[in-house]
Amino acid sequence: QVQLVESGGGLVQAGDSLRLSCAASGRTLSSYAMGWFRRAPGKEREFVAAISSGGGGVDYANSVKGRFTISRDNAKNTVYLQMNSLKPEDTAVYYCARGTYWLEKSSSKYDYWGQGTQVTVSS
Secondary structure (H helix, E strand, O other), X not given: OOEEEEEXXXXXXXXXXXXXXXXXXXXXXXXOOEEEEEEOOOOOEEEEEEEOOOOOOEEEOOOOXXXXXXXXXXXXXXXXXXXXXXXXXXXXXXXXXXXXXXXXXXXHHXXXXXXXEEEEEEO
């Protein structure tokens, strides 16, 4: 069993930065790709970013490319999402999830999910 707990969300202004963390307990994440997803009000959950098990491979949604950076510290069993130049359209609940070996954009490829952390960006 794996428990994922996100933190770091909050209310910020457009142009600000936030760093989200996803801490895992129960089992090590080092053998798995990890992903971040988000769900905005009234919208479907969407892929944000993914990182390979060793951290050498990353993938981003076009909407966040160049502004967000995903990283991981396997020694701490933690994954991060650095979000810069935030926009009001980034407002959503952000979730981290455990994937498989490959970098995947589909949420169906992820088996364990955190409870989410709210990010609100005001204009």
